[in-house]
Amino acid sequence: MKQVEIEKIIVKYINQEANHKELEELSGWLKKNENISIFNHFVNVEYLTAHNMGNYNINKAKAAIDVKLKANKRKQRRYQIKRFSVAASILILFGFVTLKYLNFNTANQPKELSKKNNPKNKAILTLGDGREINLEKDKNYSSKNVVGNSKKLLYTQDNKTKTNLSYNYLTIPRGGNLFVQLADGSKVWLNSESKLKYPDKFIKGKPRQIELIYGEAYLEVSPSTKHNGDVFKVISKSQEITVLGTHFNIKAYIEDKKIETTLVEGNVNVKKGNSEVLLKPNQQSITITNSNSIKVLEVDASQEIAWIKGVFSFNEESLENMMKTLARWYDVEFIFETPKSKKYLFTGVLEKTNSITDFLEFIKATSENEISFELKEKTVIIK
Amino acid sequence: MNFTNNTYLAEQLKIGNTKAYDYLMHTFYQKLCAYAYTLSHNHDTAEDIVQNVFVNIWVKKKKINPLFPIKNFLYKLVYNEFINQYRKNKPVEYLEKKYFEAVDTSVDNTTKNIEKLIKIVNKEIESLPPKCKQIFLLSKKEGLTHTEIAEYLDVSTKTIEGHITRAFKILKDKLDTEGKAIFFLLFNLDVFSEIKKL
Structure with missing residues (x-):
């Protein structure tokens, strides 16, 4: 391209007057390193010119800043921002x-x-034999190694060796949530519209494995060191998470077609097909249903587990x-x-x-x- | 001690000395606005951004780090305010990225001689050919679009483009030669001080 033409395009671009075709031409032209310096010289003119062109009045600005500061103070008085760790009470x-x-x-x-629309906790517990138990409000439930109510279920591990695992399902409807402590002491918070599959006991020497069939769960996994090194696995859709003892959140809603795993502390290994990543705290992995690639983002984990x-x-x-x-x-x-x-x-x-x-x-x-x-x-x- | 000392300035800002803020305003307000304008292409937006930055500095004064140059901090805050508030964290496209990098380069390269360079540019704008100067000022000072200027002066937008490009080229060429001269001068001074030491 001719020098004269590109100079015209650069100036039009700086003045926000360039059309689509010109923007593309400029993008292409800038891919060559030697052109960057020419472009920079034009931008430099814009930058230095700006120092002469603006009618920026300091006294007016001070008055404007005063007004903004007062507004800011009023706002702070009216809304004391609390982090959710301190039970947020104000919107x-x-x-x-x-x-x-x-x-x-x-x-x-x-x-x-x-x-x-007031949410009711109305989770359903499905036992290994197919029996369904409604975990209703103000009703207690207890069985062999479990006690609980509509808000929580607590399992205890008995020491009898048992080779057959009996799987339970917990179905949390919209508007519900539930806390469950598994037989190994791992804690699971289940959010609305979620379903968890888990054994009523874990077998020594085998991986402890549960499945988040859909929905969102926050887990605080009891460390492997307390269980003779037995790892903890969470399956959801086709993703597998291997844990040694850590806190993390997993979000796998049906309509989202993706799974977000957010690590709060410790470390977890996320596996999808033949891809694997090791997450660090405040990292989030995203896996998509139809793909084996794993994306990792930096996030504020406390935000993710506010629920x-x-x-x-x-x-x-x-x-x-x-x-x-x-x-x-x-x-x-x-x-x-x-x-x-x-x-x-x-x-x-x-x-x-x-x-x-x-x-x-x-x-x-x-x-x-x-x-x-x-x-x-x-x-x-x-x- | 005076406010040109970064540590002292930072400490005075931290304890809420209003004189330190006045100094900050007088030293940086207009320059930061020019920077914000270069990013946002709008004088009003530029002022709004910089004012918000000053509000934030006051509100969060306790967080000022005396070990960090205030000036760099201010430019960074302006950039962040622009990206967060005015672009709503839209991803930055390739061309914009190159543009922001170019602006950064300008800020870095001109920081030592900024007053002198502003004077040079001002002088050169004044001595642009009359028609060229008028159109350039309508665009840059009044913030009119090319079409608006074309209508106002009853000429074609092509003519406007021509004049503005010409103005840019004249200023660019002047800055190139003057910039080199300044660099040369500074370089010479350094040589002198080295010789004196010997």
């Missing part, structure tokens, strides 16, 4: 532009709805993903009337005991009414 939603002041009176909200503390925690989460999470907890369906709304990002922490109407109102207020909702029966329509 903080940062809007996609700036933090808006929410002036929202929950007292005026219809109460029936919040009651209707076990009874809060929703969203960090620049899209409204679409937020609605998926809410749907599982409040047992509702949702429809986006305008696909654009799916992309709005929100950050905030909310207690799960809030009603869905509260939640929707907060989103509406934070978006400055750009997003609104209509609740019909059990369907949320997002406008």
